[in-house]
Amino acid sequence: MKITNAYVNICSPGRNFVTLKIETDQGIYGLGDGTLNGRELAVASYLTDHVLPCLIGRDPFQIEDIWQYLYRGAYWRRGPVTMSAIAAVDMALWDIKGKALHTPVYNLLGGRSRQGVMVYCHAFGKDIHAALEDVAKHKEMGYRAIRVQSGVPGLKSTYGVGKTTGYYEPAERGLPTEYEWETESYLRSVPGLFAKVREVFGEEIHLLHDCHHRLTPIEAARLGKELEPFHLFWIEDPTPAELQEGFKLIRQHTTTPIAVGEVFNSLWDAHDLIRNQWIDYIRATVVHAGGLTHLKKIADFADLYHVKTGCHGATDLSPVSMAAALHFDTAIHNFGIQEHMPHAAETDAVFPHAYFFKDGYMYPGDKPGLGIDFDEKLASQYEYQRAYLPVNRRQDGTLTDW
Ligand code: EZ4
Ligand code: CO
Numbered sequence: 001m002k003i004t005n006a007y008v009n010i011c012s013p014g015r016n017f018v019t020l021k022i023e024t025d026q027g028i029y030g031l032g033d034g035t036l037n038g039r040e041l042a043v044a045s046y047l048t049d050h051v052l053p054c055l056i057g058r059d060p061f062q063i064e065d066i067w068q069y070l071y072r073g074a075y076w077r078r079g080p081v082t083m084s085a086i087a088a089v090d091m092a093l094w095d096i097k098g099k100a101l102h103t104p105v106y107n108l109l110g111g112r113s114r115q116g117v118m119v120y121c122h123a124f125g126k127d128i129h130a131a132l133e134d135v136a137k138h139k140e141m142g143y144r145a146i147r148v149q150s151g152v153p154g155l156k157s158t159y160g161v162g163k164t165t166g167y168y169e170p171a172e173r174g175l176p177t178e179y180e181w182e183t184e185s186y187l188r189s190v191p192g193l194f195a196k197v198r199e200v201f202g203e204e205i206h207l208l209h210d211c212h213h214r215l216t217p218i219e220a221a222r223l224g225k226e227l228e229p230f231h232l233f234w235i236e237d238p239t240p241a242e243l244q245e246g247f248k249l250i251r252q253h254t255t256t257p258i259a260v261g262e263v264f265n266s267l268w269d270a271h272d273l274i275r276n277q278w279i280d281y282i283r284a285t286v287v288h289a290g291g292l293t294h295l296k297k298i299a300d301f302a303d304l305y306h307v308k309t310g311c312h313g314a315t316d317l318s319p320v321s322m323a324a325a326l327h328f329d330t331a332i333h334n335f336g337i338q339e340h341m342p343h344a345a346e347t348d349a350v351f352p353h354a355y356f357f358k359d360g361y362m363y364p365g366d367k368p369g370l371g372i373d374f375d376e377k378l379a380s381q382y383e384y385q386r387a388y389l390p391v392n393r394r395q396d397g398t399l400t401d402w
Pocket of ligand 2: 210212236237262
């Protein structure tokens with residue numbers, strides 16, 4: 001089999017997505033996601049201008065060799081743009097191989113290790129009362145694991161809390177908006193939120209929380225310690241992870257499990273975190289960490305150190321990534337949990353898919369390949385629109401992590 005054609009589509013059915021289609025001389029095509037929130041056009045250019053011309057004529061079954069060609073062959077390694085572009089190609093090649101061999105991708109990754117993939121959803125509210133109502137709503141929908149975020153007294157806006165109830169999309173159209181932040185107010189409010197959630201909903205439901213890289217290690221240690229009585233499934237991204245050693249300090253102070261890695265691009269971003277057992281869950285995702293080929297290596301390395309996966313699954317990962325993640329989650333042994341933020345109806349219509357949600361679990365479906373399609377005609381009705389994630393300032397004006 002040979003690759004005969006490959007092209008990128010950028011569309012915006014509810015939000016922006018970068019989709020790669022690779023075609024072969026046998027009529028089989030594969031789909032890949034290269035969406036990088038707020039930097040979509042850079043990945044599209046990287047693919048169109050520099051990667052796709054190198055693919056024509058190659059055998060799409062040589063997934064490892066093509067991966068190494070794009071990674072080592074570029075000389076300039078890693079980084080979100082490069083690794084998202086490689087991921088898009090990688091996903092499309094696994095999709096082609098599954099379709100050619102008439103089997104779902106999870107079979108190519110080792111076969112089923114479990115029946116269903118436990119997912120967690122996002123609940124939020126402008127205050128504790130509203131957050132509790134949203135938790136109740138999601139519990140009713142069947143979720144067994146719920147991330148809870150609430151507004152912070154004294155702050156006009158914060159990560160994870162939508163302006164209205166229901167759908168929450170952090171990227172906003174136009175140039176970046178500014179949010180405000182004050183760590184002390186946040187640290188004071190979160191333990192009270194989880195005390196209340198446990199009081200109302202009991203011990204059985206899994207609870208998660210995302211700190212979104214906003215704390216220093218010692219602040220994160222304090223939060224982890226204060227949350228211990230409420231037995232969280234994890235606190236996520238407690239501190240930025242450029243300094244992997246920062247997590248050692250958090251670890252020394254608390255038994256609250258720690259998850260990190262949605263912005264990681266390769267195993268090297270997590271190497272110290274994993275081999276020192278400073279974390280419990282690695283959140284690297286198929287689209288931003290070099291595709292299924294590299295994510296499998298991350299998971300296998302993590303498995304040696306009792307670290308489980310908890311793949312990022314926000315709406316800025318297209319349904320193509322969601323499908324790939326669910327095949328991966330179904331197959332690997334050290335799966336922990338999968339994030340699930342449902343896409344807008346317009347998005348789902350553009351990407352018809354075999355995966356589905358039932359009683360707190362998701363399933364990749366049994367179609368050959370990734371079980372995902374792309375309605376290009378419908379996609380053409382939704383043109384790319386500039387959109388960015390917000391930036392964040394402390395109340396004195398200092399720019400800080402969003
Ligand atoms: O803010 O994916 O856990 N989920 C998250 C996401 C991220 C977005 C950024 O593009 O932290 O909501
Ligand atoms: Co997160």
